[in-house]
Amino acid sequence: MPTKCEKCPLRGLPLFLEFSRDELDYMQRFKTGEMIAEPGTHLLSQGEKSPQLFTVLSGMGLKYKMLKDGSRQVVGFVMPGDFLGLQAGVMGKMGHSVEAVTDMTLCVFNRAAIWELFSAHPERSFAIAHLAAVEEHFLGDALAAVGQRPAYEKIAWAMARFFNRAQGTGLAVKNTAPLPFTQQDLADGLGLSLVHTNKQLAKLRRDGVASWQKGTLTVHNRKALLDIAGEESEVECRPLM
Amino acid sequence: MPTKCEKCPLRGLPLFLEFSRDELDYMQRFKTGEMIAEPGTHLLSQGEKSPQLFTVLSGMGLKYKMLKDGSRQVVGFVMPGDFLGLQAGVMGKMGHSVEAVTDMTLCVFNRAAIWELFSAHPERSFAIAHLAAVEEHFLGDALAAVGQRPAYEKIAWAMARFFNRAQGTGLAVKNTAPLPFTQQDLADGLGLSLVHTNKQLAKLRRDGVASWQKGTLTVHNRKALLDIAGEESEVECRPLM
DNA sequence: CGTCCCGTTGAAGTCTGTCAACATCCGTGG
DNA sequence: CCACGGATGTTGACAGACTTCAACGGGACG
Numbered sequence: 001m002p003t004k005c006e007k008c009p010l011r012g013l014p015l016f017l018e019f020s021r022d023e024l025d026y027m028q029r030f031k032t033g034e035m036i037a038e039p040g041t042h043l044l045s046q047g048e049k050s051p052q053l054f055t056v057l058s059g060m061g062l063k064y065k066m067l068k069d070g071s072r073q074v075v076g077f078v079m080p081g082d083f084l085g086l087q088a089g090v091m092g093k094m095g096h097s098v099e100a101v102t103d104m105t106l107c108v109f110n111r112a113a114i115w116e117l118f119s120a121h122p123e124r125s126f127a128i129a130h131l132a133a134v135e136e137h138f139l140g141d142a143l144a145a146v147g148q149r150p151a152y153e154k155i156a157w158a159m160a161r162f163f164n165r166a167q168g169t170g171l172a173v174k175n176t177a178p179l180p181f182t183q184q185d186l187a188d189g190l191g192l193s194l195v196h197t198n199k200q201l202a203k204l205r206r207d208g209v210a211s212w213q214k215g216t217l218t219v220h221n222r223k224a225l226l227d228i229a230g231e232e233s234e235v236e237c238r239p240l241m
Numbered sequence: 242m243p244t245k246c247e248k249c250p251l252r253g254l255p256l257f258l259e260f261s262r263d264e265l266d267y268m269q270r271f272k273t274g275e276m277i278a279e280p281g282t283h284l285l286s287q288g289e290k291s292p293q294l295f296t297v298l299s300g301m302g303l304k305y306k307m308l309k310d311g312s313r314q315v316v317g318f319v320m321p322g323d324f325l326g327l328q329a330g331v332m333g334k335m336g337h338s339v340e341a342v343t344d345m346t347l348c349v350f351n352r353a354a355i356w357e358l359f360s361a362h363p364e365r366s367f368a369i370a371h372l373a374a375v376e377e378h379f380l381g382d383a384l385a386a387v388g389q390r391p392a393y394e395k396i397a398w399a400m401a402r403f404f405n406r407a408q409g410t411g412l413a414v415k416n417t418a419p420l421p422f423t424q425q426d427l428a429d430g431l432g433l434s435l436v437h438t439n440k441q442l443a444k445l446r447r448d449g450v451a452s453w454q455k456g457t458l459t460v461h462n463r464k465a466l467l468d469i470a471g472e473e474s475e476v477e478c479r480p481l482m
Numbered sequence: 483c484g485t486c487c488c489g490t491t492g493a494a495g496t497c498t499g500t501c502a503a504c505a506t507c508c509g510t511g512g
Numbered sequence: 513c514c515a516c517g518g519a520t521g522t523t524g525a526c527a528g529a530c531t532t533c534a535a536c537g538g539g540a541c542g
Contacts, residue, residue: 065385068471073385087378090371091477095378118363118370125366126359130331132373137328137336139380144306144314146388147432151498182520191388193499198522213521230309236332392530423488434531439490454489 002034003057003107008240010057010081015168016240017127026121027241033108037061037100044085044098051111053085055241059104060180064188065096074189075139077162077181080169083131083241089114102180109241127239134238146191149230151200154190156228159210163219168235179217243275244298244348249481251298251322256409257481258368267362268482274349278302278341285326285339292352294326296482300345301421305429306337315430316380318403318422321410324372324482330355343421350482368480375479387432390471392441395431397469400451404460409476420458 003009005028010016019027035054037043044050046065061078075096078084088094089111118125145157166177187197205211209228210219219225226233244250246269251257260268276295278284285291287306302319316337319325329335330352359366386398407418428438446452450469451460460466467474 065381067385067389071389073381073388075381075384086370087374090367090374091378095381115367118367122359122363122366125363125370126331126356129327129359129366129370129373132370132377133328133331135377136373136380137332139377139384140306140314140316140336143316143380143384143387144308146384147314147430148308148312184520189388194521195500195523196498199498202522425488435489436491436532437530440530443490 002031003105004028005031008057010169010240013081013168013170015235015237016081017237019240020123023121023123023127026124030109030113030117030124031107032110032113035106035108037104037106039100039102041100041104042097043100043104043106044088044094044096046094046097048088048094049092049111050085050088050094053083053089053109053111053114053241054106055109056080056082056084057105057107059100059102060178061098061100061102061104062181062185063096063098072188073191074185075142076135077185077189079165080171081238081240083128085111086128086132086135101185107241124241127241130239131241134236142189151190151192151196152203153228153230154192155186155197155200155204156209156225157231158186158190159204159212159217159219160225160229160231160233163210163217163225164231164233164235166217175219175222177217178215179212180215243272244346245269246272249298251410251481254322254409254411256476256478257322258478260481261364264362264364264368267358267365271350271354271358271365272348273351273354276347276349278345278347280341280343282341282345283338284341284345284347285329285335285337287335287338289329289335290333290352291326291329291335294324294330294350294352294355294482295347296350297321297323297325298346298348300341300343301419302339302341302343302345303422303426304337304339313429314432315426316383317376318426318430320406321412322479322481324369326352327369327373327376342426348482365482368482371480372482375477383430392431392433392437393444394469394471395433396427396438396441396445397450397466398472399427399431400445400453400458400460401466401470401472401474403458404451404466405472405474405476407458416460416463418458419456420453421456 005024056078058080062074063076064072064074066072084098145154163177166172171177183197184194187194208220209224246265297319299321303315304317305313305315307313325339386395403420404418407413412418424438425435428435449461450465
């Protein structure tokens, strides 16, 4: 039985911009169904178009690109509230793949309806543009981290981002948050080798900054973490589709 | 005397999607003026909002982020047809700065009008979303190049992208294209040191692949360049604002 | 003619990748 | 029940790609 947009567990969170009554009704009509995905499910495929767009209701996943030589670049970690498939929706082709890492539930939208959305609902169109800009912003930050920072700081940056987002999504409990990815996933996201990633993680743990074991991230010294990461801990509100 | 959209020199290029008569008229009204910028002019500033949005008519520039430690990540090379300021337009805050590298001419739009655009013209709103998706796509590719490739291939990748875009913009002459940036700019874009960038450029030159001197890029062996870069030479059409 | 920016080249040092071995956990099948 | 393989995490040793430091040349400009 699909979740009503009205009762969406994400909608009330301060991370997300508020909905007008009108927008809420419109999204309810825009939504065509709900999908459950098991770990390993391919939701979207690089280079292909997709008949469906998604909003993540729960669970986590990975966005990644495969290169010709077989190496993998993780371009994002998918968390609740993320809108997936915009590239396919407007360009007709995904630049990356998206895969479920945990069990996920997703709101499903019809790609064909997106054009109707732009015609019928300027506020929602604006929200889509807003989401695209948020994504661009994030990728710029990621590029800066991967391009300019040493491994220790890259990892701290990733952890700070994770934890911040987990808090915004209501997943954090005190100073811990679920982090169901592998060290290989993180390494592929930061342009590091698995071995070196492991060693720098160990160093962050020894330094009493943060530890990540058995799928749980624990931040022991938030100030130090943000400092190493070069981050502020501001909450940037974003739209929810 | 500002250029009429009807006579826009970019509009006819195959790189850009076609305008309907209606869209053309609307853009003419949306455009509030034209701006000339000299090299070094700051068009947009990281962390700030901007009263204006731009479309590049001619000239080139740089998008970059400054990090706390003073290092710089170049997140894009600005070329004619690029739409600047979307982040400020929809999020109220730029994630990067934009600076002119050559003399530039820019179409100027009013930030306040963007909301009116979304209300009044769904096709143009869709075009904005499309542009944002193109940018996201590019940043994903850049992240993959910076994260996964060795220096030699990174540089080949950047050159292939440059040349491809220069051709699409009508700037290329036979196998050459103007490239007014410095080696430091390229190094900051690829996450490499200036010295190493210089040495790998010399190697590409020695290998007869491509050379870049006095602001001009010459592609001596396109097939080899694309091969090293891991790129296809496909033209992805994009909207023009 | 001096200064500044940009490009070029050599040498030395280090961060990070590769190779290799081992521990743990888990599901599968004998 | 236990053996086995596969996936993940951990650690040490070594190699190498890349950075840093340093010096020099050429062109633009005041």
